[in-house]
Structure formats: structure tokens, C-alpha cells
Amino acid sequence: MLKFSNLALRRGPRLLFERVNHIVHAGQRWGVTGGNGTGKSSLFALILQHIDADEGEFSLSDAVVIAHVAQESPTTNQGAIEYVMDGDTELREIEQQLADANQLGDGNLEAELHGRLQHIGGYEARARAAKLMHGLGFKVSEDERAVSEFSGGWRMRLNLARALMCRSDLLLLDEPTNHLDLDAVIWLEAWLRGYAGTLLLISHDREFLDSVVDHIAHVEQQTITFYTGNYSVFEQLRAERLAHQQSSYQRQQREIAHIHSYVERFRAKATKARQAQSRLKALARMEMIAPAHINSPFHFEFRSPRVLPASLLRLDRVSTGYGEQEILTQIRCSLLPGDRVGLLGPNGAGKSTLIKLLAAQLAVMSGQRDDAKDLAIGYFEQHQLEQLDLEATPLLHMQRLDGRATEKELRNFLGGFGFQGDRVTELVAPLSGGEKARLVLAMVVWQQPNLLLLDEPTNHLDLEMRHALTVALQGYAGAVVLVSHDRHLLRTVCDELWLVDDGAVGVFDQDLDAYAQWLVQRRRDDVDEVMDATESDNSAVARKERKRVEAEQRKAVEPLRRREKSLEAKVNELTALLQELEMQLADAAIYDADRKQDLQELLRGQADTKQLLGQAEDDWMEVSSQLEGI
Numbered sequence: 001m002l003k004f005s006n007l008a009l010r011r012g013p014r015l016l017f018e019r020v021n022h023i024v025h026a027g028q029r030w031g032v033t034g035g036n037g038t039g040k041s042s043l044f045a046l047i048l049q050h051i052d053a054d055e056g057e058f059s060l061s062d063a064v065v066i067a068h069v070a071q072e073s074p075t076t077n078q079g080a081i082e083y084v085m086d087g088d089t090e091l092r093e094i095e096q097q098l099a100d101a102n103q104l105g106d107g108n109l110e111a112e113l114h115g116r117l118q119h120i121g122g123y124e125a126r127a128r129a130a131k132l133m134h135g136l137g138f139k140v141s142e143d144e145r146a147v148s149e150f151s152g153g154w155r156m157r158l159n160l161a162r163a164l165m166c167r168s169d170l171l172l173l174d175e176p177t178n179h180l181d182l183d184a185v186i187w188l189e190a191w192l193r194g195y196a197g198t199l200l201l202i203s204h205d206r207e208f209l210d211s212v213v214d215h216i217a218h219v220e221q222q223t224i225t226f227y228t229g230n231y232s233v234f235e236q237l238r239a240e241r242l243a244h245q246q247s248s249y250q251r252q253q254r255e256i257a258h259i260h261s262y263v264e265r266f267r268a269k270a271t272k273a274r275q276a277q278s279r280l281k282a283l284a285r286m287e288m289i290a291p292a293h294i295n296s297p298f299h300f301e302f303r304s305p306r307v308l309p310a311s312l313l314r315l316d317r318v319s320t321g322y323g324e325q326e327i328l329t330q331i332r333c334s335l336l337p338g339d340r341v342g343l344l345g346p347n348g349a350g351k352s353t354l355i356k357l358l359a360a361q362l363a364v365m366s367g368q369r370d371d372a373k374d375l376a377i378g379y380f381e382q383h384q385l386e387q388l389d390l391e392a393t394p395l396l397h398m399q400r401l402d403g404r405a406t407e408k409e410l411r412n413f414l415g416g417f418g419f420q421g422d423r424v425t426e427l428v429a430p431l432s433g434g435e436k437a438r439l440v441l442a443m444v445v446w447q448q449p450n451l452l453l454l455d456e457p458t459n460h461l462d463l464e465m466r467h468a469l470t471v472a473l474q475g476y477a478g479a480v481v482l483v484s485h486d487r488h489l490l491r492t493v494c495d496e497l498w499l500v501d502d503g504a505v506g507v508f509d510q511d512l513d514a515y516a517q518w519l520v521q522r523r524r525d526d527v528d529e530v531m532d533a534t535e536s537d538n539s540a541v542a543r544k545e546r547k548r549v550e551a552e553q554r555k556a557v558e559p560l561r562r563r564e565k566s567l568e569a570k571v572n573e574l575t576a577l578l579q580e581l582e583m584q585l586a587d588a589a590i591y592d593a594d595r596k597q598d599l600q601e602l603l604r605g606q607a608d609t610k611q612l613l614g615q616a617e618d619d620w621m622e623v624s625s626q627l628e629g630i
Contacts, residue, residue: 001026001061001170001198002047008055009042016042018055020224022217026061026169029192029199031209031231034219036434036462040202043219044068044172047200067168069176073155074147081143083158084129087165091122120167132161134523135187136180137347153179164191171195174202178459181347182485186516193614204463206231207487214610229603230610232582240591299468300416300442302476305450308337309372312451312479313358318367320357326365327353331505333498335451339479342494344508344515346522349500351483355381355455358481378449380457385436390429394419394439397428401446417442418465433460441469450478458486487512517568567619574613581606 008018016039032040045051094117101109136157156179177185192212209231216227216234227234314334321327327350343351356362359379398410414424417438437460458466473493499508590599
């Protein structure tokens with residue numbers, strides 16, 4: 001489908017990659033990884049014929065329909081659902097031809113066009129568009145809302161829905177999760193697993209990649225290396241190669257020892273709760289993948305807080321909101337040094353509101369807030385990137401924070417965040433989103449907070465920086481409250497999950513996998529509420545009819561519920577098997593030359609299990625969708 005022959009690509013005078021030779025076959029699902037600025041987006045621009053190769057050739061099969069997410073933010077007054085439906089260009093062409101045929105009174109042509117419309121599923125197109133929008137977090141009431149009324153982030157979601165609406169042969173997605181919350185990420189992941197075309201996905205979310213792709217194209221050191229398997233397999237293979245580089249060995253062992261010690265400390269406190277066990281597995285996996293990131297340019301640690309009170313913050317029956325409108329009520333919680341809290345909840349439920357309350361950026365409307373005398377809050381949120389002084393340098397930003405620090409100290413510190421040499425004295429204005437995010441994070445870390453509040457800190461960060469942040473958080477002595485759509489970060493950092501829903505905040509005593517199932521049930525309940533609202537409760541006839549319908553629904557649902565439970569058990573069984581196979585693949589001994597056959601059998605078993613797991617998950621999602629529909 002896609003063929004690269006001795007390809008080279010440059011950005012101005014800088015070489016991005018060269019001598020690339022590979023064929024991407026139809027139906028394959030590729031994750032495109034590598035640091036920021038290595039040329040991943042430029043590769044997409046080449047495929048879209050926005051730029052030409054500097055050397056070699058690139059060819060694409062004829063008549064391939066390509067879908068990609070437009071980067072510009074639309075400002076049209078067109079209704080949102082109509083805008084999304086425009087993504088199916090063939091649908092719109094047939095609709096226009098139908099209108100023309102109707103105006104001409106050509107009945108034969110109309111009949112033919114109606115047949116074509118039925119063949120492409122045109123009569124279900126509006127429902128398909130609505131499903132895409134609702135999966136990405138839009139409310140039913142927003143279907144007809146003008147595109148121009150949405151914020152920039154929500155317009156980008158509309159662009160994503162529009163790309164998914166296209167019945168494409170090749171789908172290009174460049175960091176599609178950056179503007180999504182965790183709920184939408186989980187939904188998109190399931191949708192992509194069912195996508196029948198060829199997928200090229202740029203992402204810095206390792207769990208998302210693991211679930212969706214079966215090949216990796218890794219861009220580094222001015223070349224592209226191709227791997228068979230998901231991101232975890234790539235990480236293991238790359239780690240094994242790096243482990244044999246003697247110059248990296250001691251550094252690698254120090255990082256493994258650091259992570260291993262944290263795993264052991266946590267194990268001593270762990271209970272049998274699913275969340276604790278899930279975190280132990282995630283931390284243990286960090287130890288396995290650490291060698292793959294030894295060459296990362298990012299290495300930093302959180303400076304010890306100046307003071308660490310026994311209790312940092314306590315809320316007792318607190319309510320908060322905006323203006324006179326309460327968003328969250330009766331919040332009761334406390335934060336102690338060492339606490340690691342991840343916030344979950346549907347879009348718009350109030351996670352960022354809670355973070356702002358903890359950061360003292362929202363007032364307490366009722367109840368009692370008790371702050372420690374020496375509470376020092378470090379707060380990272382996305383809008384801080386926009387508040388950077390564009391005419392200042394990273395070094396000047398740090399000097400404004402701490403006039404007593406020497407330039408050498410600040411340069412060394414910024415070096416751990418990827419600002420090395422002359423980079424510390426370059427203006428902020430031309431920095432990328434990832435570089436600005438790293439600078440804001442550096443500023444937060446330097447201030448030595450004892451309470452760290454992170455609201456989507458990984459947006460714009462590449463995988464290497466995400467790994468460095470994860471490792472740094474393991475050794476942080478203060479408390480952490482985290483909102484993130486990066487499940488790997490949540491699993492490896494948080495030992496407690498709080499659920500924000502229906503104006504309340506409470507402990508979610510299960511793990512992230514259970515949260516995904518909770519979301520499915522939540523959407524099903526929302527549909528039930530809409531159905532109930534459309535019926536009149538004042539009519540005895542209506543009540544009788546509703547009871548009859550509900551009885552029929554229960555009868556129809558029971559077999560589906562049994563199948564859902566059966567498929568859920570199968571998914572759990574296959575997941576456990578896949579984890580066992582990946583543990584075996586993580587063993588360095590399996591890559592010895594005399595165990596080549598064992599390695600091939602494990603890789604085949606992994607591929608077969610992934611295929612079976614993917615099918616089981618698709619079946620489970622299909623049954624869940626049917627239940628939701630009923």
C-alpha cells in the first residue's frame with residue numbers, strides 16, 4: 001500500500017531521516033514513535049503529498065482514500081453533526097446528485113442513487129456521526145450546536161470525529177489523544193481496534209499504542225527502524241540492544257535499582273485491593289522497560305520540599321463552584337505526604353474544578369478547609385503554557401523564580417529537562433508545545449512544593465519525557481494529585497483513585513480496567529434516563545406501556561448480559577495469558593542465539609493471543625453497544 005524506497009527527508013538544512021526502505025501493507029496498524037522534532041509529522045505530510053521527498057521515492061496505491069485530522073480549528077456556523085457528516089465525502093456527493101436529480105425530475109437516476117446511498121450506509125450516516133460525537137464526549141444536546149460556539153479543544157474533537165466519519169482505506173492520526181480526556185481515549189481505543197483499514201498512529205501514550213497497533217516505526221538518529229509487535233515488544237527489543245552497550249550499563253543499573261527499591265517500598269504497604277495489585281504490576285513493568293530509555297535526554301529529580309508537614313490539607317464537607325453555582329458538594333478528604341491520588345470521572349464532572357479548589361484558585365462556598373502552615377503547592381495546568389513570557393528565555397524564567405540561584409545551577413537543572421547548551425538562552429516564542437510544557441514543569445519542580453497538583457501534564461510530552469516524569473515522581477516525598485488521560489502514568493504513579501461524579505468526590509476502590517467498564521455502564525444509564533424523560537409519568541396508560549416495554553427489554557437483554565459476562569471472562573483470561581507471554585519476552589535470556597526457536601514461538605503466541613484478545617474485546621464492545629442501544 002505504502003512504499004518507501006531509499007527515502008530521505010529534511011527540514012530546511014537539517015536531515016530528519018535517510019535511507020528508509022519499507023513497504024506498509026494494507027490492514028497493518030503502525031505506531032510511529034520517536035522524540036519531538038525527529039520528523040514524524042513530516043512523514044505524514046509526505047504521505048499527504050503536502051511535501052516532497054528530498055531523496056528517494058515514496059509511492060501510494062491508486063484510489064486509496066486517506067483520512068486525517070485537520071489541524072486548523074474550524075469557525076463555521078454549521079451544525080456540529082452536519083460538520084462531522086461532511087467527513088464522508090462520498091455520502092455528500094450522492095446527496096448532492098440526488099438533489100440535482102430531484103430537481104430535474106429524473107426518477108430512474110434517483111432510484112439508482114438511492115441504491116448507492118443504501119449500499120454505503122447513507123441512511124444510518126447521521127446516527128453514525130452522532131455515535132462518534134457522543135463517544136468523543138459531546139452531549140446529545142450539542143449535536144445541532146454551531147461549530148463556532150465550541151472552544152478550540154472541542155473543535156479539534158470535531159475534526160477527529162470528522163476524520164473517523166470518512167470510510168477510509170488509510171487513517172493518519174497525529175497524537176489524537178492530546179485534546180481528549182481519559183473517557184474519550186478509552187472509547188477511541190475501542191473504535192480503532194475495530195477499524196478495518198490501514199492505520200498510522202503518532203502517539204506518546206504507550207497503553208494506547210499497545211492496545212491499537214501491531215507494528216512500530218521508530219524514528220531516531222536520522223533513520224526509521226521498523227519492528228513487528230506492539231509498543232511493549234518494541235521497548236523490550238530496544239532495551240535488549242541498549243543493554244549490550246557497555247557505556248550505558250552502569251547508568252542503566254542505577255535506574256533499575258531506583259525503580260526496584262520503590263516497588264519494594266510500595267509492596268510493604270500494599271493490600272490485596274485490585275488497585276494496589278495493579279500498581280505493583282505497573283511498577284514492576286517499569287523496571288523491565290527502564291533500559292529502553294537510558295539514552296533519553298531527560299533526567300531530573302524532584303527537589304526535597306523545604307518543609308513536610310504531617311498533614312498537608314484537609315477538606316470537611318466543602319462545596320465549591322463558579323459564581324453562585326455549586327459544582328462539587330460535601331467534599332471530605334485529606335492529603336498527607338506520600339499520597340498518590342489519581343482523579344477519574346466523566347468529562348465535565350468536575351475533575352479540574354477539584355484541582356482548582358485544592359490549588360486555592362476556587363473559593364470554598366461552604367464547609368471547612370484546613371491548610372498546613374507550611375503548605376507549598378506546585379500546580380501544573382495547560383493554560384500556564386500560554387502565560388510564559390514569549391520574549392524571555394528559559395534561563396531568564398528560572399532566574400525570575402530564584403534570584404539567588406547561580407547560572408550554573410540553573411543551567412544544570414534545565415539540562416535535565418532537555419534545555420542544554422544554547423537552548424537555555426533561546427527565546428520561548430518559537431518553542432514547541434512540548435518544550436513549553438517541559439519549561440513549565442521545570443519551574444514547578446524548582447519551587448520544591450510539598451503538594452503537587454498535575455492537570456494533564458503529559459499533553460505535548462513525548463514518551464521519553466513521560467518516562468522521566470514517571471521515574472521522578474516515584475522519588476517525590478510530597479503528595480501528588482493527578483488528572484491524566486495517560487493510563488500508564490496513572491498506573492505507575494497513583495496508589496489511590498478518586499471518582500468525581502454527580503457533584504460528589506469519593507474513593508474508587510477498583511482499578512483502571514474496572515473504570516473502563518464503569519464508563520460503559522454509565523453511558524448505558526444515561527441512555528435509560530433520556531428514554532425515561534421522554535415518557536409522561538402522569539399517564540396510567542403510559543406507565544403500563546412502559547412496564548410492558550421494560551419487561552420485553554429485560555427478556556431481550558438477559559441473553560446479551562450472559563454473553564457479555566462470558567466475553568468479559570474470556571477477555572480477562574486472554575489478558576492474563578498475554579501478560580504471561582510478555583513477561584517471558586521480557587526475559588533477556590530468550591534473546592540468546594541458541595533460543596531463536598523459543599523466541600519465535602513466543603512471538604507467534606503473542607501475536608495469536610493479541611488477535612484473539614482483540615476479537616474478544618471487539619465482541620464484548622459490540623455486545624455492550626447492543627445493550628446500550630436496548
